[in-house]
Amino acid sequence: MPAPSVLVAEITSVFEKEMHLKVPSPETDLFESGVLDSMAFVDLLLHLEQRFGLEVSLEDLELGNFRSIARIAELVATLRDPTRQP
Numbered sequence: 001m002p003a004p005s006v007l008v009a010e011i012t013s014v015f016e017k018e019m020h021l022k023v024p025s026p027e028t029d030l031f032e033s034g035v036l037d038s039m040a041f042v043d044l045l046l047h048l049e050q051r052f053g054l055e056v057s058l059e060d061l062e063l064g065n066f067r068s069i070a071r072i073a074e075l076v077a078t079l080r081d082p083t084r085q086p
Contacts, residue, residue, distance in 0.1 A: 007073035014047045015069070026069040041066065048072070054079045 008026045015021045021035055030036040036044065044066070045056055054076065065075040 004073055004077065007076050008069055011069050011072050014051055018047045019043055023069055029067055052076055
């Protein structure tokens with residue numbers, strides 16, 4: 001499993017290269033700053049699922065999991081954990 005800093009870098013790349021959005025720091029609140037709105041959120045989910053081979057369940061769609069790039073990296077690490085119970 002990649003280190004958290006590697007995931008942060010990959011997710012930052014998704015924002016910059018795929019979604020054409022600049023995020024000032026991994027801790028920036030994506031909703032309060034206006035980086036993510038409902039359309040961008042759906043786009044982000046699609047890119048995360050494609051990039052990391054994930055399926056984000058309804059249970060994981062809590063806004064807190066997507067509040068910042070750092071929180072998204074934590075979610076991706078959890079979803080990729082082979083010991084995680086479905």
